[in-house]
Amino acid sequence: MTTGDIGLWGVPIAVIGGAIRVSTPILFVSLGETLTERSGRINLGLEGTLVIGAMTGYATAVLTGSAWAGVLVAALAGAVFGLVHGLVCSLPKVNDIAIGIAMMLLGTGLAFYFGKPFIQPVAPNLPAIPLGWWSDLPQVQAALNVNVLFLIGLALAFAMHWMLRATRPGLIVRVVGDSSDAARAMGLKPAQIRTIATAIGGAFAGVGGAYLSLYYPGSWNEAISSGQGLMAVALVIFARWNPIACIWAALLFGGAGALGPALQSVGVTQGYYLFYAAPYVLTLGVLIATSSPSRAMAGAPGELSITK
Amino acid sequence: MALAESLSGGGARSTLLRAGLARRAEAVVIPLLALLAGLAVFGLFLLTQGKSPVDFFALVWKGAYGSAFSWQNTLSRAAPLLLSALCVALPARLGLVVIGGEGAIVLGGVAAGALAGPLAGAPAIVGLPLLAAAAMVVGGVWIGASGALRHLRGVNETIASLLLSYIAIALMNQLVEGPLRDPASLNKPSTAPLADQLRVGNMPGMDVHWGLAFGIAACVLSWVLIERTTWGFAARIAGGNLRAAEVQGLPVGRLIVGFTALGGAFAGLAGFFEVTAIHGSANASLAAGYGYTGILIAFLARQNTLAIIPVAILLAGFDASSGLVQRRMQLPDATVQVLQGLVFMAILMSETLYGRLRLFAAGKGA
C-alpha cells in the first residue's frame, strides 16, 4: 500500500467533498429560481445566465486581478439578464418558458462570443477556508476545503426561507405568486414584483457561474457548464419551492456526482457511465418516492405556468 | 401593421370573414415584423463589433437559402428538428412541458442500431419498418414514462423527462461502449455498421434524406390529429385544465400517456433516421442536442405543429450559414447563436401584439 491510501474510506470522503465542491453553483441557481418561481414566473434560461456569470466573472478577475470583483460583476450581469427576462415577460401573452429558452441561447451565445479571448489567461481563484485542519489525512483536508461562496449559499438559503415565511417582502412575493388577482386587490403590482424577483434570481445564477469559473473547476472554457443551470431549475420542482430543501437537493446532486470517479479510484471500474448517471437516477427515485397523485403540486405557487 | 390592414380591410366581405382573415394575416405579419426587428437589433450588435451587417446578412442568405446547395444544407439540418419539436408540441397540447426529447432520440437510435444486427439479412422492405418501429416504440416508452409518472404518481413531467434524458444518454454510452460495441469501431465506439440495404438514402433529385419527408408528414398528421379528431378535441379541452377535465370525465390518463408517447415516438423516429440515413451505426454522436433545439422550435411555433415546419427551416438555415459566416468574416462560431437568441426573443416578444393588432384591424374594417 502506498502512503496516503485510505482504501474504501475514500468513497464517503470523496462524496462529501464532491457534495461541497459541486453543489454550490446548483444551490445558487436553485435558490434564485426558487425566488423567481415563488413570485409566479419561471425562468428556464438560467443555464445561459450561469454561463454568462462564469464568463463575465472570469474576464473581470483576469482584467482586475480580483476574484471578488469577478463575483460582483457576474452577479450584475446575471441581474441584467434576469431583468430583461422579467421585463419581457411582463408584456401580456408572452410565454415565460419560451423566453427563458431563447435567453439560454442568447446567454451562452454572448458568453462564447465575448469569452474567446479569456480562455487562455489565468484568473485568480476565490479563496477557500481549510475546515479540515483537524485531520492529518490529505483527503479529508481537501474535501473540507470549503469555498466561502458555499457558506454564503447556505446562509442565503436560510435567509430566504425566513424571508419568505416571516417578512413583509416574503409575504408580497408569496401573494403575487399564488394569485395575481389577490395581489392586485392588495394594491400590489404583480408584474413589477415578478420582474424584481427574476432579476434577483438572475444575480444568484450569475454568482453560481462565477463559482464555476473562479473556483471549481476554476477556469473559463466553453464546456464549463454541462447543463447544471438547466438541472438546477428542474431541481426547484424537486425541492418543492423550499429554499432549505434546495440545499439538500444540491448536496444530493453534487455528492452523487462524485460517486463515479471515487468508485473508479477504489477499483470499481465497470459500468462507470451508469455510476455517472447516479445523480439523475437518485433524483428521479426520490421524486417518484415522495410524489403522490393526490398532492401532485403541493407547495407550488398558483400562478406558475409550468404547474397549472 | 399597414400590410395587415390592407389584407384584412380590402374586400367587401362579411366582418366575420374579415376577422378570420385578419387573424391569419397577423399570424404571418407579426412574426415577420418581429424577425426583421430581431435582425435589426443584431445588425446594431454587429456594428458595435466593427463588422458590416450588410455583408453578414448577405452571407446568411447565401449560406442558408441562396442556392440549391444551401437549401439542401438547410433542409438536411431541419429534418431531425421537425420530429424532435413534435416531442414538445404534442404534450404541450395538454399543457405539459416535456424537455427530454433528447433521450428518446438517443435511445431510438440505439434501438435501431442494435436491431440492425439481427436484421442484417432482411430486405429493406421488412428491415426498415422494423427498425423504425423499434425506434418509435423505445422513444415512445421513454417519453410516455414521463407522462405515466405524471398521471400515476404526480411527478412533474418537466423534471422527469429531463432526468430521463440524461439517464438515456448514460445508457447509450454504456451500451455502445459495452455489450453493443463493434470491436472494429476502434476510436469511435459504435454498434456494428448497418447492412447496405438498411441504409436510408436521399429523396429523389435532392441531397436530403427521407427524414425530411417523414418529418413534414409527421407535422401534418399531428395537425390533423389535434384539429380534426375527437382525441385531438379532447386534448384541446383537457389542455386548458387537466384537473377540471378529469372531473368532467375525460380520459385524462390515456390522453397524457398517449400524447407523450406519440411525441416520444416521433423523437425516436428522428433517432432512427440519424442512424440509418447519416451515421450508419449508433454511437455517441446521437446526442447532438436536437432534442433541446426542438424545445425552442416548438415554443416558437406556439405549439402549432404546422408552424413547426417553417420555424425549423428558419433555424436550420441560420445553422447552415454559420460556417460561411465564420470563414468569410472571421467571426466566432457563437455569432449565429447570438443572432438566433435575438431573433427568437423578438419573435416571442411579438406575441404580445396578437389581438391588439386584430382589434385594430377589425375596428377599422367595421
Added chain:
Amino acid sequence: MTSLTRPFSHPLSRRGFLRGSAALGGAAALSSLPLGARAETPLTVGFIYVGPRDDYGYNQAHAIGAAALKEIPGVTVVEEENVPETIDVQKSMESMINLDGATLLFPTSFGYFDPHILTLAPKYPEVRFEHCGGLWSADKHPTNAGSYFGYIGMGQYLNGVAAGHVTQTKKIGFVAAKPIPQVLLNINSFLLGARSVDPTIMCQVIFTGEWSLAVKEAEATNALADAGCDVITCHVDSPKVVIETAAGRGSFVCGYHADQSALAPEKYLTGAEWNWGKVYTDMVNTTLAGETIPNFVRGGLAEGFVTMSPLGPAVPEAGRSQFEAVKAEIMTGGFSVIKGPLKDNAGNVVATEGQAFLETDPSLESMGYLVEGVIGATS
C-alpha cells in the same frame, strides 16, 4: 505554444508510409524552391474542429498547425470550429468545397471519418480529404482520402519517465476520456515510462466518458489526488482543468496536446505536444508541387510530428539525464514501448519474451488492453 516557424524542409519519414512514399521526394525537393515560385496555383485549405479553436488542447494544436499555413503564399485557409460529428460536418465540408473552392480538407476529429468523409470523398473526387487519426486502408477506402497521425504515445512514455523520477507515493494518475485505442496506448505508455524508472509504480486511471466536460474532469482529478497519485496527466480534449486542479491539489502534472506549462510552472514536469504545423506545411507543399499526399502518413518525435515541452524545475538531475537519453534513443528509431514479457492488467500475455512492437506497428492503433500496473478497466 509550439513554434509556428519550423523549417519546411524537414522531410516526412519513409518508415511511416504504407504506400505512396514516392511523393516524398517531391515534397522535400520542393522546399528548396524559392517561395514565390509556388504562388501561381492558389490553394484553398479547409480546417474543421470539433471543439473551440482555443481549448488549450486538441483543437488548439490543430489550429496552430493551420495558422502555420497562412504564411505560405497562394494558400488560403478557411476554418470552422465547434462542428459536431453529425450531418453538420458533411455540410461544412461541402460548403467549403462548393462556396469557398477548397480542394484540400483537414477534418481533424476522429469521428469525422466514418461515415462523413467516406460519404463525401466519392462524391468529390477532385478534393483531397486528409483525416487525423483514422486507419485508412487501400482496400476499403477512397483514394482521395488519407489519414495522418503521430506516435504521441512515445511522448506519454517520456512523460512517464519524468513522472517516475518525481513520484514519492509510487502512484501516478491518468484522467482519460474514453477507453479507445489511442487513449489506452497513452495510458500504457505513461505507466511503462514510469516503470522504466521504478517497476513498482502503479497508474490509476479514471475515465470521464466525455471528451470535454470540465466538472467531471475536475472530479476525476480530485479522486486521483485522493487516491494518492502525486503525478497526473490526461487524455481529454482540453487539459486545462486537469492541469490546474491537479496542481491545486499539490500533485505534479504532465501536459498533453499542447504546452500547458504556463498553467502550473512549478508543478509541470513536461508534456507531449503535437506539432501539426510541420505536418500541414509538408502536405500543402506536396499539393502545391502537384504531387499527391500519401494516403497513410505517420510520424513521431524523430519526424517532428510530436515534440516535448521543456522539462520543468521539479525534475531532478537523474530524471533529466534519463529523459534526454531515452528521447535520443527514440529519435534514432527502433524503440519499442510495448515489449515482452508484458501482461495486461487482467493477466493475459500481450507480448512474449523477445517480442516488441515498434511505434510504427499498425496493430498498436487497435489496442484494447491496459497493461499490468494500470488500475482501471477498458469497459
